[in-house]
Amino acid sequence: MDLNSLKLFLEEELVLIPSELKEIQLAQKLKKQFEGQEEDEEDNIISEMGSSSQVASNGNLMEQEERAYLEKNQKLQYEGEIEKGLLIIYQGKQLDNNIREFLFKILGAISFSLKDIALVSSESLSIAQDNSIEQLDPHKVIVFGKINHTIAGLNTAFYEIITEGEREFLFADDLVAIFEDETLKRKLWKILQVFFNINK
Structure with a gap:
């Protein structure tokens, strides 16, 4: 919450000591940076999860399609030389x-x-x-x-x-x-x- 928003709740006048004002500003700045970092990390984790699950899902799909193709196109296994047909x-x-x-x-x-x-x-x-x-x-x-x-x-x-x-x-x-x-x-x-x- 910034200082302008704070005065809406207070009926009396607010007096700030300059050293306290610096601490409040520093705290707000750190809070914003921390929140920004958290959002970035969360976005990264979500995008990583999405891409890794998509890769896994694509990998499984490709594996299934390849297995189906190989099964459908496998050469016939047999014993013998079929010399007499x-x-x-x-x-x-x-x-x-x-x-x-x-x-x-x-x-x-x-x-x-x-x-x-x-x-x-x-x-x-x-x-x-x-x-x-x-x-x-x-x-x-x-x-x-x-x-x-x-x-x-x-x-x-x-x-x-x-x-x-x-x-x-x-x-x-x-x-x-x-x-x-x-x-x-x-x-x-x-x-x-x-x-x-x-x-x-």
Whole structure:
């Protein structure tokens, strides 16, 4: 409060001693400087908080967009060399040892080995590029179980051969279900003989 404002409240005349006046002026000056500094510091803190949270928020957004892009455009991970143009897709992330061994017995029965095929998990397929199957360019595709991919729409019934352009598809039960069921094993073997033109 300055001296002019102070006289509005006082009815009697105010007398100031010069030394006291200097102290009052000095106190007011210091108060103004201190308040100015506090406001500047507060403004700086607010702007720093705003910019750092904005940077963090932008950083998180960029990270999410990058992760989504990488997931959408990831190359298809597979085992094998696909020399005979056979793509095998199985449900899940990976095969247990006994199921893997079972699959390779099936492949051996149709005269195929790992170098002849591309072996892909449904999880790997779900995060790969949309055209990843076309890039591999298989002649035949066998799908074991449920998958999250556009080719799943071709499946009208298990153990039937579906032709799409120059490519043939065969959809079957999950490998675990086939491994545990003799009837499904016979069903699979019967259709594989037709699919690969095997006379045994």
